[in-house]
Amino acid sequence: QSALTQPASVSGSPGQSVTISCTGTSGDVGTYNFVSWYQQHPGKVPKLVLFDVSNRPSGVFNRFSGSKSGNTASLTISGLQGEDEADYFCSSYTRGGTLVFGGGTKLTVL
Amino acid sequence: QLHLQESGPGLVKPSETLSLTCTFSGDSISSHTYSWSWIRQPPGRGLEWIGNVSDTGSPFYNPSLKSRITMSLDTAKNQFSLNLSSVTAADTAVYYCVRQNSAWFDPWGQGTLVAVSS
Numbered sequence: 001q002s003a004l005t006q007p008a009s010v011s012g013s014p015g016q017s018v019t020i021s022c023t024g025t026s027g028d029v030g031t032y033n034f035v036s037w038y039q040q041h042p043g044k045v046p047k048l049v050l051f052d053v054s055n056r057p058s059g060v061f062n063r064f065s066g067s068k069s070g071n072t073a074s075l076t077i078s079g080l081q082g083e084d085e086a087d088y089f090c091s092s093y094t095r096g097g098t099l100v101f102g103g104g105t106k107l108t109v110l
Numbered sequence: 111q112l113h114l115q116e117s118g119p120g121l122v123k124p125s126e127t128l129s130l131t132c133t134f135s136g137d138s139i140s141s142h143t144y145s146w147s148w149i150r151q152p153p154g155r156g157l158e159w160i161g162n163v164s165d166t167g168s169p170f171y172n173p174s175l176k177s178r179i180t181m182s183l184d185t186a187k188n189q190f191s192l193n194l195s196s197v198t199a200a201d202t203a204v205y206y207c208v209r210q211n212s213a214w215f216d217p218w219g220q221g222t223l224v225a226v227s228s
Binding site: 003015032034036038045046047051052057081089091092093096097098099100101102104 | 118147156157158159172173206210211212213214215216218219220221
C-alpha cells in the first residue's frame with residue numbers, strides 16, 4: 001500500500017485560512033468516506049481533529065473542516081491561530097481493509 | 111477517563127524480537143466493538159499503521175510487515191500486545207498503541223521509543 005500524498009509544508013498568517021490536501025487512489029480515498037486527520041505538535045502525541053472526512057470530535061474547534069472530491073480529501077483551518085502550527089497527517093481506510101497515512105504536512109503560522 | 115499506556119524495552123538488538131504491551135484503563139477492552147491498533151513513527155518521519163486486533167482477538171496486519179508481526183488481546187488484563195520479529199535499524203521508532211473506532215484512531219497512548227541497536 002502506498003502512502004497518501006500530502007504537501008510537505010503550507011503556511012498562512014493569523015486569521016487567514018489554509019487548506020491541506022491528501023491525495024490517494026480509487027482504492028482508498030476515492031471510494032471510502034473513511035478519511036481522518038490528526039494534528040501533532042512537536043514532541044507530542046497525535047490528536048484526532050476530523051473523522052469520516054468532515055466530522056469533528058468533541059472538543060475540536062469548528063475552525064477545522066474537511067471535504068473530499070474524487071481521490072483527494074482536504075483539511076481546511078480557518079481563522080488561523082498560532083496554536084495551529086503543527087504537523088498534520090491524513091489517514092484513509094483502504095480496499096484491502098488496512099489503514100494508510102499521508103506523509104504529513106508542516107503548517108507554519110507566519 | 112480513557113487511557114492507554116505502552117510498556118516494554120526501549121532497546122532491542124538487531125535480529126531479535128520487539129515486544130510491547132498496551133494497558134487500557136477507563137473501560138473494558140472488550141465492552142464495545144473497537145479494534146486495538148499499533149502505529150509507529152520513526153524519528154522525524156510520518157506515521158505507519160502496523161496492524162490491529164479486534165475486540166474478539168482477531169488480528170489484521172499491514173501487509174508490508176505481516177510476516178514479522180504477531181498481535182494479541184488479553185481481556186482479563188485489559189491489555190493488547192505487539193511482537194515484531196527480526197528487527198533492524200529501520201524498525202527504530204516511537205510505537206503508539208491506539209484505540210481504533212471504525213477507521214479512526216482515538217485515544218492514543220503517549221508512545222514509547224524503541225531503538226534497534228547492538
